[in-house]
Amino acid sequence: MLYREAGQFKTSYAADQAIFTIPQDRAAFWILLALGFIAIPLVASEYVLLTIMIPFLVFALAAIGLNILTGYAGQLSLGTGGFMAVGAFTAYKLTTALPGLDIVFVFLLSGLVAAAVGIVFGLPSLRIKGFYLAVATLAAQFFLIWLFNKLPWFSNYSPSGVIGAPPRAALGLVTVTGAEASPVAKYLFTLAFVAILALAAKNLVRGRFGRSWMAIRDMDIAAEIIGIRPLNAKLSAFAVSSFYVGIAGALWAFIYTGGVEALAFDIDRSFQILFMIIIGGLGSILGSFLGAAFITLLPILLDRGGEALGLPVPVNVLTNLEDMIFGGLIILFLIAEPRGLARLWQIGKEKLRLWPFPH
Amino acid sequence: MQNGKTLGEPLLEAREISLSFGGVKALRGVSLAIRRHEILAIIGPNGAGKTSMLNVVNGFYHPQQGTITFKGETRRAMRPHQAAAQGIARTFQNVALFKGMTTLDNIMTGRLLRMKRGLLWQALYWGPAEREELAHREAVEKIIDFLEIQAIRKIPVGRLPYGLQKRVELGRALAMEPELLLLDEPMAGMNVEEKEDMCRFILDVNDEFGTTIALIEHDMGVVMDISDRVAVLDYGRKIADGPPDAVRADQAVIDAYLGVSHG
Missing domain, CATH: 3.40.50.300 (P-loop containing nucleotide triphosphate hydrolases)
Structure with missing residues (x-):
């Protein structure tokens, strides 16, 4: 059986509503999951785990969060960094105030606090749209970072303003934060967290909530006449989005860097994640992963490529050159396929429906 | 009644609705009843206030004067999502x-x-x-x-x-x-076959599900064929209301459509 949608018949609505309707997709998914959970921890070096896989996963989670808000609900946000900071600082305050609380719950609670903050900063979306809303979320970004910088209470009066992750165990089993945690444990913990949350996000966007978000995005007037309350739809999008982004922030601070200051979540971070969902594909969970992979891997590939070619260029020129190639690729990409990598994938599938026949 | 259908009590009653945008009076004291299970056509020249009337029923516009009674509940204004929750659905002129x-x-x-x-x-x-x-x-x-x-x-x-x-x-x-379905020009821009299909769907919906339908339509052939009752608006006023044949013969309606000298 070929890999395509045509000719694969379903006999129940349940089969038709499944996430992967093509058997090969299902198989590929399980293989990928097995690779992630078994093969990579066995073979990958510490460097790959800590500087490629973990940031990729954390970015993917943040991208899913922003994609829910911007890609699905159509509310442009530039406050992603700010909400990540809320997650990171909440996790820090919680775990230092309550050392006995399991880190899994710490992260989930941090997500909930970020969700609450997200709702507050989402209130302007009930009145304003588009670029004006983007400016309002920009205010959230600057205000939150200023707040965490200015009030030493948030970093427990650390003189540098840096919050360091104390050693904590996940579900009382294995230490995943702090200096002693093994890279494999950190990686597996992050992967499990991201995998479960990504599945939950996929379930949300294909159900009632996803449909009401997309309805608000595509035509808010029509959404209202079929009974969707804009208040509920927009604020739930802000809440769920900030929940994901907040957890990503906590993972960033606790698992990836181990110690972080508020400035790590500045406006650059917001833009970085926005680029991910634009390149990966707005309104696609798969796209969030593809975009995160693109943005995290490309600089590394460029770096390695430069080294491999053995170019006789000074290091500082090389760094600038990388930035230029990176920027150029992004622009090229946006011109060639403005709807992202996920869209390319979809086009491929549609072509395969009829292949090898032209019509 | 047409088709031998028995029409029930009014499902929706609009009383003395007046709506204006600044100086423009879109509706001037329009009263309109929609009875259970009927197909009501609202017709009138461009700018007569047909869509405004639907928008008032639907909760998009809040009239300055007048009340609307739907399923025995009287109100002045509500939000579209509340109208939806009460059982009013609609389609738009431009999709x-x-x-x-x-x-x-x-x-x-x-x-x-x-x-x-x-x-x-x-x-x-x-x-x-x-x-x-x-x-x-x-x-x-x-x-x-x-x-x-x-x-x-x-x-x-x-x-x-x-x-x-x-x-x-x-x-x-x-x-x-829905209990009440509002259709704003469901056949605009369609060819003859598409219009025939749409007419069939509208009649079937009315017949099989017992849904009350109020529609705006410009194609008089369609209006006369499928509606049980026709209401005519002109310059924000209702000038006629009754079975299709009676409305077609009404002098005020003919004047509104063909124009008349006010000399």
């Missing part, structure tokens, strides 16, 4: 679908008000949430069969031709299982 979503998802949005499972159940998509989703999918598939749009189920509606988009929009309104 108002969710362009990025598939036909299936568009019609599924019509079921949103009936879906109750919370965020956590949805995130798990397991047990009650899955059963709920599948039950609604089944209801939606019935509508898809009814409107004969099986083939375009998985196609984003932005890519569909205009006539089909109108049909999907009707499907989304039907998915709400």
Whole structure:
């Protein structure tokens, strides 16, 4: 059986509503999951785990969060960094105030606090749209970072303003934060967290909530006449989005860097994640992963490529050159396929429906 | 009555509705009743206030004066989502679908008000949430069969031709299982065959589901054929109201359409 949608018949609505309707997709998914959970921890070096896989996963989670808000609900946000900071600082305050609380719950609670903050900063979306809303979320970004910088209470009066992750165990089993945690444990913990949350996000966007978000995005007037309350739809999008982004922030601070200051979540971070969902594909969970992979891997590939070619260029020129190639690729990409990598994938599938026949 | 149908009590009664935008008076003291199970056509020249009237019923516009009684409940104004919750659905003159979503998802949005499972159940998509989703999918598939749009189920509606988009929009309104269905020019811009299909769907909806329908239409042939009653608006006033034949013979209506010298 070929890999395509045509000719694969379903006999129940349940089969038709499944996430992967093509058997090969299902198989590929399980293989990928097995690779992630078994093969990579066995073979990958510490460097790959800590500087490629973990940031990729954390970015993917943040991208899913922003994609829910911007890609699905159509509310442009530039406050992603700010909400990540809320997650990171909440996790820090919680775990230092309550050392006995399991880190899994710490992260989930941090997500909930970020969700609450997200709702507050989402209130302007009930009145304003588009670029004006983007400016309002920009205010959230600057205000939150200023707040965490200015009030030493948030970093427990650390003189540098840096919050360091104390050693904590996940579900009382294995230490995943702090200096002693093994890279494999950190990686597996992050992967499990991201995998479960990504599945939950996929379930949300294909159900009632996803449909009401997309309805608000595509035509808010029509959404209202079929009974969707804009208040509920927009604020739930802000809440769920900030929940994901907040957890990503906590993972960033606790698992990836181990110690972080508020400035790590500045406006650059917001833009970085926005680029991910634009390149990966707005309104696609798969796209969030593809975009995160693109943005995290490309600089590394460029770096390695430069080294491999053995170019006789000074290091500082090389760094600038990388930035230029990176920027150029992004622009090229946006011109060639403005709807992202996920869209390319979809086009491929549609072509395969009829292949090898032209019509 | 036409078709030997017995028309019931008024489902909706608008009394003395006046609506103005700044100095422009869109509606001037219009009273209009829509009876259970009937097909009411609202006609009139351009700018007569037909769409404004639907928008008032639907909660988009809040009239300065007048009241609306729907299912025995009197109100002055409400939000569109409240109208939806009470059982009023509508379609728009220029199609108002969710362009990025598939036909299936568009019609599924019509079921949103009936879906109750919370965020956590949805995130798990397991047990009650899955059963709920599948039950609604089944209801939606019935509508898809009814409107004969099986083939375009998985196609984003932005890519569909205009006539089909109108049909999907009707499907989304039907998915709400409304008691009152408002159709704003359901046949505008269609060719003869598409109009015939649409007429058949409207009559079937009225007949099979007993849905009360109020529609705005410019094609007089269609209006005279399918409606039980016709109301005529002109310059924001209702100038005639009655069975199609009586309205066609009404001198005020002829004057409004053909023009008359006020000398």
